[in-house]
Amino acid sequence: MTTDRRVIYVLLAVCIAIPLVKPLGLPVSIGQPTRAYHTVIDALKPGDTVIMSLEVGVSTAPDVFPQAQAVFQHLMDKGVRVIIVTFAQQGALYTDELCLAGEARGKKYGTDFVALGFVPGAETGLAGFAADIKKTVPVDLRKNNTADLPILKGITSAADTKAYLGFSDGVPGPFEYVRQLQRSGVPILVGVVTVMGPQTEPYIQSGQVKGLLTGLRGAAEYEMLMKKPGAAVAGMDAQSAGHLLIIVFILLGNIGFAITRRKQPKGGA
Amino acid sequence: MRKELPLGIAGVVGFIVLLDYFLKMPSLNSLSKLLQDWAIIVSGFALALAAVNLVLRHTSILTQPQKKTDERIYSAFLLLGLAYFTITGISWGITKPPFKWAYDNFFSPVGAATFSILVFFIASAAFRTFRARNREAIVLLVCGVVVMLGNAPVGEVLWKGFPGISAWLMKIPNVAGNRGVMIGAALGSIAIGVRTLLGLDRAYLGLDQ
Numbered sequence: 001m002t003t004d005r006r007v008i009y010v011l012l013a014v015c016i017a018i019p020l021v022k023p024l025g026l027p028v029s030i031g032q033p034t035r036a037y038h039t040v041i042d043a044l045k046p047g048d049t050v051i052m053s054l055e056v057g058v059s060t061a062p063d064v065f066p067q068a069q070a071v072f073q074h075l076m077d078k079g080v081r082v083i084i085v086t087f088a089q090q091g092a093l094y095t096d097e098l099c100l101a102g103e104a105r106g107k108k109y110g111t112d113f114v115a116l117g118f119v120p121g122a123e124t125g126l127a128g129f130a131a132d133i134k135k136t137v138p139v140d141l142r143k144n145n146t147a148d149l150p151i152l153k154g155i156t157s158a159a160d161t162k163a164y165l166g167f168s169d170g171v172p173g174p175f176e177y178v179r180q181l182q183r184s185g186v187p188i189l190v191g192v193v194t195v196m197g198p199q200t201e202p203y204i205q206s207g208q209v210k211g212l213l214t215g216l217r218g219a220a221e222y223e224m225l226m227k228k229p230g231a232a233v234a235g236m237d238a239q240s241a242g243h244l245l246i247i248v249f250i251l252l253g254n255i256g257f258a259i260t261r262r263k264q265p266k267g268g269a
Numbered sequence: 270m271r272k273e274l275p276l277g278i279a280g281v282v283g284f285i286v287l288l289d290y291f292l293k294m295p296s297l298n299s300l301s302k303l304l305q306d307w308a309i310i311v312s313g314f315a316l317a318l319a320a321v322n323l324v325l326r327h328t329s330i331l332t333q334p335q336k337k338t339d340e341r342i343y344s345a346f347l348l349l350g351l352a353y354f355t356i357t358g359i360s361w362g363i364t365k366p367p368f369k370w371a372y373d374n375f376f377s378p379v380g381a382a383t384f385s386i387l388v389f390f391i392a393s394a395a396f397r398t399f400r401a402r403n404r405e406a407i408v409l410l411v412c413g414v415v416v417m418l419g420n421a422p423v424g425e426v427l428w429k430g431f432p433g434i435s436a437w438l439m440k441i442p443n444v445a446g447n448r449g450v451m452i453g454a455a456l457g458s459i460a461i462g463v464r465t466l467l468g469l470d471r472a473y474l475g476l477d478q
Contacts, residue, residue, distance in 0.1 A: 005393045016388075027426070059383060092363055121312035128306055136306065136309065141364065198439060202447050244423050246392050247414055247417060257400045
């Protein structure tokens with residue numbers, strides 16, 4: 001018996017939409033990589049400077065950008081200064097979104113945070129940026145000279161900062177961050193799309209990456225740790241419904257497969 | 270000379286940047302930094318070249334009478350969007366309303382929706398093809414289901430053990446497999462890198478090896 005795919009599509013759409021309209025309030029437990037991430041950020045002091053790079057695009061922003069928003073909120077609450085940059089073509093406007101969020105919280109552009117815009121060249125751009133920030137980016141996203149910005153006084157390279165927070169959907173990603181930033185000694189914290197989580201785990205165990213946020217779940221866990229549940233936590237109910245439905249589909253498909261196989265004559269006629 | 274000059278440049282530049290990683294010599298380090306800055310500039314021009322190529326390709330579609338009408342409509346729409354974002358981005362800046370409005374209200378929702386369509390195809394594919402045909406498939410199926418339930422909050426509601434088993438699967442078997450793949454890929458990268466520096470690998474020039 002074959003099933004029309006549209007039945008599957010409609011069921012999935014309904015299952016995902018219902019929790020978005022009427023949240024279920026399912027509990028979100030916290031994983032160890034997210035706790036490690038939060039611990040590193042929590043240990044930062046007011047006035048410390050970190051670098052945040054957003055390698056996201058429009059297609060993956062719903063998975064990764066909530067992580068960056070939650071972490072940025074935490075950094076602003078702690079009075080940590082944030083240098084925001086992107087090595088992805090579509091990332092520049094997401095850096096501006098964070099700046100607008102910072103200004104809405106009463107923070108000052110150029111002093112508490114700065115957006116340096118897009119640096120081309122992927123890993124090569126990252127290497128150049130990590131070696132000399134102001135020389136690689138002489139003008140920021142709002143057309144200010146980076147040499148005149150208070151936040152960059154005394155900051156020449158990534159080694160002069162307290163942490164590097166990379167949010168990635170591909171390249172550059174965790175591998176590139178580790179390759180180019182490891183020798184500077186700056187602690188590396190990574191947020192990735194869900195499918196990149198398994199590939200990044202080895203770097204957690206080796207200690208090269210100090211903390212990991214994976215997908216929307218990572219953002220939801222971080223919001224719970226901050227005791228400020230937001231959009232990510234709200235999305236987890238829909239994700240739960242979607243996952244459960246896909247598992248039901250898999251089970252039904254295998255039950256049908258088992259029944260069909262039993263009905264076939266042995267010997268392969 | 271057509272082959273030797275670019276190979277020579279690639280080899281010399283590659284060795285300078287490679288030695289910069291291992292040696293602390295101010296003259297070498299600053300030369301390497303200069304070369305990396307040049308690479309960033311070249312990357313920027315590569316993006317511009319891609320845009321020019323896109324314009325030429327779709328303009329030729331528009332001007333070819335044998336192309337179907339819907340192909341020409343899509344090409345016209347692409348060129349219109351390209352022109353709009355280029356003109357508004359250069360004239361007003363990407364953070365100002367003309368660019369940002371179109372980005373937030375057209376480009377961003379369409380991009381997110383396009384990626385979101387994948388979930389329907391994944392669900393349909395899971396229903397039709399994720400079959401326990403043999404022992405390996407059963408192991409894959411069980412691990413996949415456990416990790417999915419460990420990742421979604423509903424899993425913990427169904428049984429408190431799912432997150433723990435999922436975390437164990439990610440930390441032990443997954444890391445073991447990924448480490449092997451990464452080490453293999455790293456050894457392969459070293460081999461390709463050495464071949465490129467020595468001029469033995471010429472694929473990047475469009476030449477046969």
